[in-house]
Amino acid sequence: DQQVKQNSPSLSVQEGRISILNCDYTNSMFDYFLWYKKYPAEGPTFLISISSIKDKNEDGRFTVFLNKSAKHLSLHIVPSQPGDSAVYFCAASSSNTGNQFYFGTGTSLTVIP
């Protein structure tokens, strides 16, 4: 059973515009959330994280928003750049149930120059 879901397999955005990637989760015990970026033939690399005590975390062009009541988080990239084209994975973990990371299926972002 997929505890972390990314319902959009792909997204295309014009360079300079905002990219919004979405993620839903089912386990209310999750208290730490992360976004990873993956280029072809490489391992995923960490992008940004958020603890459940916050509802927003910002790092440069990247902002993650957490809506605990809706069990939803999103990643905003502003402005989008062609180098942002990659697969983005959402992940979640719970400090109460072992700290292992559960990942979604990924969203492939294409930023069009």
Next chain:
Amino acid sequence: DAGVIQSPRHEVTEMGQEVTLRCKPISGHNSLFWYRQTMMRGLELLIYFNNNVPIDDSGMPEDRFSAKMPNASFSTLKIQPSEPRDSAVYFCASRQEILNTEAFFGQGTRLTVV
């Protein structure tokens, strides 16, 4: 540190053969994860070790899969016998759990079973 090191990068084997994937975590990290990437399930957690002890192996698909972590600097994932449906990219990741940091991934092993 060189990061998480996986070997081999690519493995092609015939159905029925034994396959062993290897991982060297980042020095000082006390958690290690094995993931399998597929189109249908994304990054699927197979097994999670903490301080060399398997904590959660509920993601291991069946008895053909086994994983070991004999010491803090080495882990293996073995498939015996391998089947074509095992073809995927397998990732190893490590983390320093006390610091509650993110997990760092290796570059993966692309396994093809023909």
